[in-house]
Amino acid sequence: DGGITQSPKYLFRKEGQNVTLSCEQNLNHDAMYWYRQDPGQGLRLIYYSQIVNDFQKGDIAEGYSVSREKKESFPLTVTSAQKNPTAFYLCASSTEQGEDGYTFGSGTRLTVV
Amino acid sequence: AQSVTQPDIHITVSEGASLELRCNYSYGATPYLFWYVQSPGQGLQLLLKYFSGDTLVQGIKGFEAEFKRSQSSFNLRKPSVHWSDAAEYFCAAMDSNYQLIWGAGTKLIIKP
Secondary structure (H helix, E strand, O other), rough: OOOOOEEOOEEEEEOOOOOOEEEOOOOOEEEEEEEEEEEOOEEEEEEEEEOOOOOOOOOOOOOOEOOEEEOOOOOOOOOOOOOOOOOEEEEEEEEEOOOOEEEEEEOOEOOOO | OOEEOOOOOEEEOOOEEEEOOOOEEEOOOOOOOEEEEOOOOOOEEEEEOOOOOEEEOOOOOHHEEEEEEEHOEEEEEEOOHHHHHEEEEEEEEEEOOEEEEEEEEEEEEOOO
């Protein structure tokens, strides 16, 4: 079955460390997205990519980095520059024009310890 | 700027009662409109979408939504809710760059 897979489901990070969240899709979607979700704040866009080897900053890109070396993969690195990284992170993908909406992964909960 | 508003942060309904979740959008043309549902600790699942044509669209899990151009609304409805419908619901509109603009979400609480 086609879908989008995020791993790990839970991740713990010590302060000052970089961590990378994985997102893989086998839907042949061109576009991929990373969102951050905090209680009571809905979905906030971190980065998105519409084609391989290209990506754009979203509303809250500071302290995060991404790469899009393969169509199927869009990993997100939470750097030590991100002051408040504890959150639920969602990855999504869509066709180029998004006519079917976005397909979401099941999320990664990152906690700073 | 384009925006999507969900006026209700929380809604509580009794099991078996009808449900309506409100969504208003601000956009010059008729946008593509979506409703998603999110269970705690999970990703979002698409319930239904509207592009054009019939203003009443049917979705999964017995949900429907009605597009009203005059009111810039796309409200989600269900005739009879079940305890398993307790979740957070998000309305979204697609902008001219194929990006989704999200509402803040409405948390649905079901009373037994």
